[in-house]
Amino acid sequence: MSAHGERTFGDVVLRVDDVSLSFGGVQALANISFEVRDGQVLAIIGPNGAGKSSMLNVINGFYHPQQGTITYKGETRRQMKPHHAARQGVARTFQNIALFKGMSTLDNIMTGRNTKMHKNLFWQALHMGPARKEELEHREFVENIIDFLEIEHIRKTPVGRLPYGLQKRVELGRALAAEPELLLLDEPMAGMNLEEKEDMSRYVLDVNDEFGTTIVLIEHDMGVVMDISDHVVVLDYGRKLADGSPDEVRTNQLVIDAYLGVAHD
Amino acid sequence: MEFLTAIFVSPFIEIYEYPLFFIEVVLGGLLAGVMYSLVALGFVLIFKASGVFNFAQGAMVLFAALTLVGLIEHGFPIWLALISTIIVMIALAMAIEKVVLRKLVNQEPIILFMATIGLSYFLDGFGQTLWGSDVKVLDLGIPNAPIEFLGILVNQFDLVAAASAGTLVAVLAIFFQKTRIGRALRAVADDHQAALSVGIPLKTIWAIVWAVAGLVGLVAGIMWGTKLGVQFTLTLVALKALPVLILGGFTSIPGAIIGGLIIGMGEKVAEVFWGAAFGGAIEDWFAYMLALAFLLFRPQGLFGEKIIERV
Incomplete structure (x- = not known):
């Protein structure tokens, strides 16, 4: 059951079609296809090494699949490129937190505005004129995100010094700063305690509700997954096992076998 | 005994007198x-921006100075020669990014370091092939006579050099701390993948960094070239930058400045007041001894980021 109750979604924003990816002899993804609809929260689940992170890396262009296509906002591509993806409204967080450790929370989130700032190099180098005004506008936007995520108290702290849970929140903030249309979250709640997980779940749902952001997330905590997602894709050994609503997936025999193990006779 | 006196007593008497x-x-x-x-x-x-120690920095200093002098010798007015040299240094940075760095994305820093060694030889040779290898005089009309100020003699040229360095540092500090590109530069230095994910184009950033380093090299080339003449030994000046970096920390702009000041002052004072005790020529090795001491006791330098390695 979804926390949102009955929900309706828009058109397909992202379609992954028959994607295969291998590293040398290791098949990370094999003929994966699925769709994400506008406004949906889609969870990708599966045991360790199932290819979940690889899937996100294909979507935002870090990995280039050997086969298949990715259709994003009506445009079909063999592969995405990271900074194009960013410009097209795809933002993401990482499993192992990839923040700019030497920079403050504020500066980290400001980098998320990177694709939104356009004033030319000349004004920027002088730090005056239109570039300065632009900087201030973006600063305001970022302050709103900081309020939203309740991290005012660590605005000026270098993120390398923050505890893990807060770093995850800052990373989410940086992704939100890009005003993403598609947000990819790689294990946003890994390593968190119950309270932190609840906070993070609330932020994810709020983002989805308030801004209509489409979200694809990877998560291990089944309670969380069943609570917040509208749709679940299950991967195992690079193959897709199931694809459906949380309830359908929960009762799927293949999924149960993959998670609990099955006796082979 | 005499030696100890020369170290611990006479210099201080001299300073006092x-x-x-x-x-x-x-x-x-x-x-x-x-x-x-x-x-x-x-x-x-x-x-800072790529984690690469650019061995070719000295060669860039020489190349910039050679280009500038060469253009002036070909009859360019000084301002036009300056602008042209700036353009050449920017073009050079873009070429380096395209031909060298782009092929080496995601390689170990040591590989990139070796590439810059190759680059350094190339630039030395290329610059001298283009402009010849004679010692050239660079004269931009900066006054070089000492002036007296409150009874102290100061070289005017040194004052100009200090003022230009100060301006340069101020501009760079603002550029790094306050602008989008500066932030992008710092982001790239911290984490390539994360930088890509927020849409920072790595290639553009590298080209910009190398261009800025080229321009700083040009300023250094002008100052050193005016002082020593534009010639091959300019590349060796870069060696003196090593102890400065060790003192100041490889990642800190203020560190580079203060490191330079400490080394410059230290070696002059050591030479003049302690030189006699060691038979002179302290200036040649003082900086390296100081750097060695720092490596032993504070390897991250005065201002560098502290290296914490989890084992």
Whole structure:
């Protein structure tokens, strides 16, 4: 059951079609296809090494699949490129937190505005004129995100010094700063305690509700997954096992076998 | 005994007896140190943004100075020669990114370091092939006579050099701390993948960093070239930047400046007051000894980010 109750979604924003990816002899993804609809929260689940992170890396262009296509906002591509993806409204967080450790929370989130700032190099180098005004506008936007995520108290702290849970929140903030249309979250709640997980779940749902952001997330905590997602894709050994609503997936025999193990006779 | 006196007693007596002379030496040393800082600055910029120690920085200093002098010799007015050299340095940076760096994305830093060694030889040779290898005189009309100020003699040229270095550092500091590109530069230095994920184009950023390092090299080339003449030994000036970097930390712009000042002042004072005890020529090795001491006791430098390694 979804926390949102009955929900309706828009058109397909992202379609992954028959994607295969291998590293040398290791098949990370094999003929994966699925769709994400506008406004949906889609969870990708599966045991360790199932290819979940690889899937996100294909979507935002870090990995280039050997086969298949990715259709994003009506445009079909063999592969995405990271900074194009960013410009097209795809933002993401990482499993192992990839923040700019030497920079403050504020500066980290400001980098998320990177694709939104356009004033030319000349004004920027002088730090005056239109570039300065632009900087201030973006600063305001970022302050709103900081309020939203309740991290005012660590605005000026270098993120390398923050505890893990807060770093995850800052990373989410940086992704939100890009005003993403598609947000990819790689294990946003890994390593968190119950309270932190609840906070993070609330932020994810709020983002989805308030801004209509489409979200694809990877998560291990089944309670969380069943609570917040509208749709679940299950991967195992690079193959897709199931694809459906949380309830359908929960009762799927293949999924149960993959998670609990099955006796082979 | 005599040796110990020469180290621990006589220099201090001398300083006490001629305080003005001491101040003059300190000041002269500080101003010379600014020149070291200028070279060190180029290293810091590239190290900050790509984690690469750019061995070719010295060659870039020489190349910039050679190009400038060469153009002036071909009858360009100074302002036009300056602008053209700036354009050449920017083009050079873009070429380096395209031909060298782009092929080496995601390689170990040591591989990139070796590439810059190759680059350094190429630039040395290329510059001298284009403009010849004679010692050239660079004269931009900066006055070079000492002036007296409150009874202290100061070289005007050194003052100009210090002022240019100060301006350069101020501009760079603002550029790094306050602008989008500066933030992108720092982001790239911290984490390539995360930088890509927020849409920072790695290639553009690298080209910009190398261009800025090239321009800093040009300023250093002008200052050193005016002082020593434009010639091959300019590349060796870069060696003096190494102890400056070790003192100041590889990642800190203020560190490069203060490191340069300490080294410049230290070696002048050591040479003048302690030189006799060691038979002179302290200036040649003082900086390296100081750097060695720092490596032993504070390897991250005065301002560098503390290295914490989880084992």
